[in-house]
Amino acid sequence: MMNISRSLALISLFILPLLSFSFSVDNPTDRRVLVLLDDLSLKSSHSIFFNNLKSRGFDLDFKLAEDSKLALQRYGQYLYDGLIIFAPSTERLGGSLDSKSIADFVDSGRDLILSADTSASDLIRGIATECGVDFDEDSSAMVIDHSSFSVSDVDGDHTLVAADDLVKSDVILGKTKIEAPVLFRGVAHSLNPNNNLVLKVLSASPSAYSANPSSKLSSPPQLTGSAISLVSVMQARNNARVVISGSLQLFSDRLFRSGVQKAGSPNKYEKSGNQQFVTELSKWVFHERGHLKAGSLVHHRVGETDEPAIYRIKDDLEFSVEIFEWSGKSWEPYVADDVQVQFYMMSPYVLKTLSTDKKGLFHTSFKVPDVYGVFQFKVEYEKLGYTTLSLSKQIPVRPYRHNEYERFIPTAYPYYGACFTTMAGFFVFSFVYLYHK
Amino acid sequence: MVKSTSKDAQDLFHSLRSAYSATPTNLKIIDLYVVFAVFTALIQVVYMALVGSFPFNSFLSGVLSCVGTAVLAVCLRIQVNKENKEFKDLAPERAFADFVLCNLVLHLVIINFLG
Numbered sequence: 001m002m003n004i005s006r007s008l009a010l011i012s013l014f015i016l017p018l019l020s021f022s023f024s025v026d027n028p029t030d031r032r033v034l035v036l037l038d039d040l041s042l043k044s045s046h047s048i049f050f051n052n053l054k055s056r057g058f059d060l061d062f063k064l065a066e067d068s069k070l071a072l073q074r075y076g077q078y079l080y081d082g083l084i085i086f087a088p089s090t091e092r093l094g095g096s097l098d099s100k101s102i103a104d105f106v107d108s109g110r111d112l113i114l115s116a117d118t119s120a121s122d123l124i125r126g127i128a129t130e131c132g133v134d135f136d137e138d139s140s141a142m143v144i145d146h147s148s149f150s151v152s153d154v155d156g157d158h159t160l161v162a163a164d165d166l167v168k169s170d171v172i173l174g175k176t177k178i179e180a181p182v183l184f185r186g187v188a189h190s191l192n193p194n195n196n197l198v199l200k201v202l203s204a205s206p207s208a209y210s211a212n213p214s215s216k217l218s219s220p221p222q223l224t225g226s227a228i229s230l231v232s233v234m235q236a237r238n239n240a241r242v243v244i245s246g247s248l249q250l251f252s253d254r255l256f257r258s259g260v261q262k263a264g265s266p267n268k269y270e271k272s273g274n275q276q277f278v279t280e281l282s283k284w285v286f287h288e289r290g291h292l293k294a295g296s297l298v299h300h301r302v303g304e305t306d307e308p309a310i311y312r313i314k315d316d317l318e319f320s321v322e323i324f325e326w327s328g329k330s331w332e333p334y335v336a337d338d339v340q341v342q343f344y345m346m347s348p349y350v351l352k353t354l355s356t357d358k359k360g361l362f363h364t365s366f367k368v369p370d371v372y373g374v375f376q377f378k379v380e381y382e383k384l385g386y387t388t389l390s391l392s393k394q395i396p397v398r399p400y401r402h403n404e405y406e407r408f409i410p411t412a413y414p415y416y417g418a419c420f421t422t423m424a425g426f427f428v429f430s431f432v433y434l435y436h437k
Numbered sequence: 438m439v440k441s442t443s444k445d446a447q448d449l450f451h452s453l454r455s456a457y458s459a460t461p462t463n464l465k466i467i468d469l470y471v472v473f474a475v476f477t478a479l480i481q482v483v484y485m486a487l488v489g490s491f492p493f494n495s496f497l498s499g500v501l502s503c504v505g506t507a508v509l510a511v512c513l514r515i516q517v518n519k520e521n522k523e524f525k526d527l528a529p530e531r532a533f534a535d536f537v538l539c540n541l542v543l544h545l546v547i548i549n550f551l552g
Binding site: 433 | 498506
């Protein structure tokens with residue numbers, strides 16, 4: 001008796017951690033975040049941003065970027081789910097970190113917030129280039145805008161830009177519209193046109209350009225107008241998310257609290273849009289929003305419930321798939337009217353938009369085309385800001401068996417009659433021909 | 438002019454009938470059989486023109502059974518005709534046996550193709 005209860009306790013000791021682990025497997029939000037700073041004073045000057053992350057349940061680990069004990073991995077396991085690099089001037093990262101290990105970190109599906117600033121180091125530029133973002137090569141250049149600068153810009157060189165050209169995406173920037181302009185002081189970047197995963201979240205106005213504010217402009221600036229991106233995001237094919245900002249001040253308490261009035265505009269705001277912008281963007285980048293999960297593809301013939309091993313041409317079938325969206329705390333049903341399924345063999349033979357029951361189930365029904373071969377059900381869902389869904393399931397389609405063709409068709413009765421009449425005629429003819437006198 | 442034309446046609450028809458009445462009875466029976474087969478085929482073609490060609494295999498087998506029957510009957514007629522010197526060595530019984538065999542094969546194929 002003693003033995004049994006002891007072994008039970010032992011078993012539960014082993015099983016309990018497994019159970020609790022299995023609950024967090026389905027949880028895509030990052031929990032452990034490493035913050036690399038080039039100066040520990042950033043911890044207090046950017047405290048609103050960091051405290052907001054902490055209050056949302058993130059476990060922030062502040063380290064100096066040159067700390068020689070830095071490590072992202074231990075024994076082949078990543079120690080962190082996310083990485084914030086607020087160290088624009090660092091030339092070399094401490095410990096085992098370099099731009100390759102950060103690229104590997106993103107390749108493993110983990111998230112990154114990278115902020116450059118004026119005089120960004122080659123290391124930071126290199127990491128940004130890996131993500132499809134090219135900072136202005138002139139290291140002393142800043143974004144200057146003589147028409148949409150903030151009136152609180154006391155220096156008079158118009159480098160404190162009030163930007164309001166935001167990407168129109170509820171999933172990246174939240175449902176609440178950001179009313180006040182976002183204050184930005186920093187370096188311009190452009191997007192690599194060959195990279196179609198990266199996009200501008202905050203663009204400069206058409207009158208902006210990138211140059212050194214303290215020297216006279218001798219040649220036309222290389223980056224001008226709305227080609228300049230101030231903040232960009234990249235979602236990799238493995239759904240890792242990266243935010244790249246040209247300004248570290250964008251995240252600072254000072255700009256969070258400062259009021260804003262765009263030059264030439266009568267609207268004066270008590271608070272800049274920075275806090276809302278940065279909070280919503282961090283929710284997106286750490287997978288608190290816009291993360292989709294799909295169940296398996298379910299299909300069966302109309303009127304049946306089991307999945308067949310093979311379909312016949314012209315069968316009627318029903319198809320369904322469940323898609324859920326992570327809300328930061330739980331999986332909510334995903335509602336959209338643009339999810340499509342393909343019935344695919346070399347090219348899509350059937351392309352149907354799925355209808356949803358608003359409880360996460362997307363379904364449709366269609367007829368198998370009059371072509372046999374090995375088909376695939378394919379759901380390829382790529383929507384701005386959402387994680388990419390790419391699902392497929394193979395299914396063969398066979399032609400009719402010889403006994404599945406229709407027989408005794410009423411239209412064909414005259415032909416049947418004619419055949420048997422000629423046979424009867426043959427008998428009658430033979431009889432008459434042989435026995436006539 | 439008109440009168441003479443119709444009279445010519447009548448004369449032609451009469452001479453044809455009198456010439457045909459001299460044909461032996463067994464050849465007349467074969468002719469009747471051929472007319473029956475061609476007529477059945479025509480009915481089916483008209484029917485197909487009306488309702489469309491959907492069970493096309495059935496239509497083909499129906500029409501081809503009639504056409505095949507007519508062809509085989511004409512072959513028999515050539516072989517049993519006494520005036521045809523080409524087949525004078527062939528016994529009419531042998532010709533009829535060939536005809537029966539060919540018909541059996543034809544109808545076997547037709548039934549298979551009927552659907």
